[in-house]
Amino acid sequence: MLTIYNSLTRQKQPFIPIQAGKIGLYVCGMTVYDYCHIGHARVIVVFDTVVRYLRSLGYHVTYIRNITDIDDKIIQRAHENGETIENLTNRFIQAMHEDTAALGVLLPDDEPRATQFIPQIITIIQRLLDNGYAYITPHGDVCYAVQHFTNYGKLSGKRLEDLRAGERVEIDRSKQHPLDFVLWKAAKPNEPSWSSPWGAGRPGWHIECSAMSTHCLGNHFDIHGGGMDLQFPHHENEIAQSEGATGEPFVNVWMHNGFVRINDEKMSKSLGNFFTVREVLKQYSAEVIRYFILTSHYRSPLNYSDQELESAKQALTRLYTTLRGLSTIAEPELDNLYEQRFISAMNDDFNTPEALAILFDLSKEVNKLKDKEPMQATRLGNQLRRLGGIMGLLQIEPETFLQGQLESLSTQEIEHLITERQAARSRRDWAMADQIRDQLQASGIILEDTAQGTSWRVM
RNA sequence: GGCUGAGUGGCAGAGUGGCUAUGCAGCGGAUUGCAAAUUCGUUUCACGUCGGUUCAAAUCCGGCCUCAGCCUCCA
Numbered sequence: 001m002l003t004i005y006n007s008l009t010r011q012k013q014p015f016i017p018i019q020a021g022k023i024g025l026y027v028c029g030m031t032v033y034d035y036c037h038i039g040h041a042r043v044i045v046v047f048d049t050v051v052r053y054l055r056s057l058g059y060h061v062t063y064i065r066n067i068t069d070i071d072d073k074i075i076q077r078a079h080e081n082g083e084t085i086e087n088l089t090n091r092f093i094q095a096m097h098e099d100t101a102a103l104g105v106l107l108p109d110d111e112p113r114a115t116q117f118i119p120q121i122i123t124i125i126q127r128l129l130d131n132g133y134a135y136i137t138p139h140g141d142v143c144y145a146v147q148h149f150t151n152y153g154k155l156s157g158k159r160l161e162d163l164r165a166g167e168r169v170e171i172d173r174s175k176q177h178p179l180d181f182v183l184w185k186a187a188k189p190n191e192p193s194w195s196s197p198w199g200a201g202r203p204g205w206h207i208e209c210s211a212m213s214t215h216c217l218g219n220h221f222d223i224h225g226g227g228m229d230l231q232f233p234h235h236e237n238e239i240a241q242s243e244g245a246t247g248e249p250f251v252n253v254w255m256h257n258g259f260v261r262i263n264d265e266k267m268s269k270s271l272g273n274f275f276t277v278r279e280v281l282k283q284y285s286a287e288v289i290r291y292f293i294l295t296s297h298y299r300s301p302l303n304y305s306d307q308e309l310e311s312a313k314q315a316l317t318r319l320y321t322t323l324r325g326l327s328t329i330a331e332p333e334l335d336n337l338y339e340q341r342f343i344s345a346m347n348d349d350f351n352t353p354e355a356l357a358i359l360f361d362l363s364k365e366v367n368k369l370k371d372k373e374p375m376q377a378t379r380l381g382n383q384l385r386r387l388g389g390i391m392g393l394l395q396i397e398p399e400t401f402l403q404g405q406l407e408s409l410s411t412q413e414i415e416h417l418i419t420e421r422q423a424a425r426s427r428r429d430w431a432m433a434d435q436i437r438d439q440l441q442a443s444g445i446i447l448e449d450t451a452q453g454t455s456w457r458v459m
Numbered sequence: 460g461g462c463u464g465a466g467u468g469g470c471a472g473a474g475u476g477g478c479u480a481u482g483c484a485g486c487g488g489a490u491u492g493c494a495a496a497u498u499c500g501u502u503u504c505a506c507g508u509c510g511g512u513u514c515a516a517a518u519c520c521g522g523c524c525u526c527a528g529c530c531u532c533c534a
Contacts, residue, residue, distance in 0.1 A: 010463085028534075036534095043534045073532075153462095158530065162461040179530095205532085227534030231463090234533090257534075258464085264526070268533055295482080296472065301465080301527070308471065311483040318482080321496065345473090353473050357481035367497055430492060437494075448495050455496090 002057065002347045004223075005299060007231060007254040008155055012349055017222050018252065023054055023061045024221035026213040026251075028230055029111070031068040032092040033077040036099045037274035038289070038304055039227070039260045039267045045290050046257045046298045046350075047225050048105040049391050053346050056390045064216045065108040067093060070115050071205055075191055085192055099277040102286045104392045110216055114208035118194045121203045121211045124245045125183045125196075133244040137174040140186035142198055146179045149240040155254060156232035181237055183207050206237040210245070213238070219246040225255040229268075257298045267304060275304070285404055287393060288313045294352040294391055315360075317402065317457070319388070322363040323381055324398040324455070330375065332382035338362045342387050352391060359388060402457035408443040418447070418454050 002015045017023050027047045030040060044065075051063045069089040078088045100107075114121075125142055128134040133148050146152045146160065153159055160179060172178070182204035187193035193200040213224065219242070226235065235254065242250040260267040267274045280289060292312035296302045333339070338358055345354035362384045369377035388394030403411070417436050424432035437447050444459040 007463095030534080031532095039534050041534090046534095071532090156529070157462050159461080162530080228463090228528065229533050232529055233531090259528075259534080261527080266528070266533090270531095270533060299464085300472085303471080305471095307483090311471065314484090315482050318496095324496095351473070353471095353481080357473070360481055364498085370497085425492085428492075434493070441495095446495060449491075450496080457496095 002054075003349055004253055004255065005349045006252075007256050008251075010157070013253070015253065017059065018220065021058070021060060023059045023223065024064075024217035025051065025054075025061055025223045025225065026064045026066070026209075026217055026221065027108075027224075028209060028226035028234070029065040029067050030092075030096055031071055031073065032089045032096065033074045034092060034269065035276040035278060036096055037267065037269070037276050038280060039274065041099070041103060041277050041289060042260050042293050042298075042302060043225075043227050043257055044100055044105050045103060045293045045392070047255075048103075049294065049352065050225070050255070050350055051106065052390050052392060053350065062110075062217060063108045064110050064112065064213065066209060066212045067096075067111055067113045068205075068208060069093070069113045070192065070202060070208075079190075095278075099281075102281060103277070103290055104286060104395070106392075112212040112216060114203065114212070117208060117211045117215065118203070120215050121207050122184075122194075122196050124207065124211055124214075124241060125198075127245040128183065128241065131244060131247075133240070134183055135176065136198060139174055140199055140201070141174075141182050142184035143175055143180045144183055144237065144240060144244075145176055146181075146240065147177050149244055151243075152240055153236065155236050155239055158232060158236075179233075181206060181233065183241070206234055207241055209234070210238050210241040214242055214246065214250075219248045219250070221251060223253045223255060224251040225257070228256045228258055229266075231256050255298075258296075258301045260302045260304050262304050264303070280309070284309050284313060285401070287396070287401065288316060290392055291316050291356075294356060294393075297349075297351060297353055299349075316393075319359060319363050319384070319394060320398040320401045321457075322366050323385065323394065324402065325452070326366070326370075326378050326381035328382060328385070330378040330382055332386050333379045334383070336383075338365075338380075338383065339387070342390075346390070355387075355391065359384060359394075362387070405458060409440075409445065414440065414445055414456055418456065421447075422454065 003012045004015045005012045025047070027043065030036065036044075047065070051061050054061045070085070074085060074089060078085045081088060125134065128144065129142065134142055134144050136142055160177070184196060184198055184201050184207075185204055186198075187200040187202065191202065193202055213221065224235070239250050262273045265271065265273060277289070288309060292309055293302065295312060338361065341358045342355050345351045345358060348354070362380060366377050366380045366384060369380065385394050417440055421433045421436040424436065440447060440456070441459075445456050446459055448455050448457070
């Protein structure tokens with residue numbers, strides 16, 4: 001039985017979909033004004049893995065990951081760059097698609113953009129005004145009145161009276177309560193705006209997710225995800241908006257993933273301590289990054305360092321080494337102990353580190369069987385590939401992984417040197433053979449002699 | 460100040476009231492012409508600290524210490 005930790009109840013709960021066999025999943029995606037960093041990669045990879053696993057269980061999943069393409073930072077960045085907002089957002093949406101594709105992430109079923117949902121946003125705001133959850137300020141903004149929503153704070157466990165409003169940001173006197181937030185911002189000069197019943201303006205930060213999620217998945221849906229930092233206020237506000245407008249419960253299960261850290265500090269744009277996905281891809285393959293992300297449980301912090309990525313690379317090398325030379329044709333093993341352990345690990349709130357440990361046990365088993373029982377080794381090897389695939393791993397040719405990112409020498413040169421060395425070995429000229437091997441090693445190529453001949457891989 | 464969460468062997472990172480996590484790195488054996496890969500082994504308590512419950516706790520309960528996050532934009 002699949003159990004998921006629900007931020008709303010602060011405990012693991014058996015997962016029961018609203019409609020049998022179907023799951024609606026919404027994840028807060030990017031605000032597109034810059035390149036994806038490793039923190040973004042984590043959310044994307046984690047929920048990609050969640051979706052793959054849910055589908056492997058037989059659920060029909062509708063996966064929505066939105067794009068926020070209008071907000072203060074976008075407007076500011078476009079202005080700084082001297083480019084149009086549309087140009088900026090399109091550029092970074094394309095970059096994001098390149099990055100996610102590189103990381104082996106499946107496309108969501110829909111990728112709605114905030115600017116395409118202005119009519120739906122206006123409808124929700126109107127309903128909130130009608131239902132008494134919103135008011136218009138003297139500046140012409142429309143604000144949400146948090147005190148009118150009884151359950152405000154239920155997701156983040158906060159009580160209005162405990163929050164230190166005004167501690168770090170000056171209180172806006174035009175609001176009825178300091179924590180009231182803007183639904184609709186009155187237009188300022190030189191800013192994009194849409195017309196509305198309350199005059200020209202643009203949506204506030206939180207409202208677009210209420211509009212897009214309920215439009216794509218219905219007023220009440222199964223799972224909503226995102227980074228921990230969105231729990232408050234973003235997701236809290238989404239609940240207030242959506243439930244205030246529809247009068248129905250909004251989301252059953254809230255999932256929040258932990259941060260990527262660098263030296264025990266959160267990786268974030270505001271701290272400036274981030275690495276972009278494309279930067280890291282220059283040094284490590286996408287699958288190494290993906291593996292690295294999955295080595296810790298999604299709710300735990302993930303410490304980023306070169307040493308950890310290097311370790312991830314070595315670990316993946318081990319798995320691919322096991323798969324090397326195994327035919328992919330044979331039927332994989334199915335309902336054995338490894339499978340059961342894998343499923344029970346993933347059923348336990350998507351415990352990917354545990355699931356990976358089982359892949360290594362399986363890998364060891366395959367290695368042991370390779371010589372004695374090649375057929376069984378092949379079947380287990382294919383099971384390893386299949387289970388890895390549920391986490392988006394082990395889907396490329398072992399040789400492609402092991403020989404990838406070749407820099408110094410061409411494949412032909414390497415093959416040529418191997419042939420020469422083979423000749424030296426057959427005439428027992430060990431000095432010559434070792435010299436060639438050392439020469440290759442200096443270029444980052446490792447040789448491995450087997451009964452079937454010599455193979456090579458990149459260090 | 461309020462609210463979350465966390466403290467496990469050299470590093471990373473799971474987990475269960477009593478029995479080997481796993482990976483990387485190191486060391487030793489097998490294997491190899493030598494390597495690499497693979498495999499086997501790796502000594503005494505690895506489980507923040509102080510108490511409590513228990514025949515038994517790193518695992519349950521309580522206090523304390525330390526760290527991170529949220530209460531502003533952030534994945």
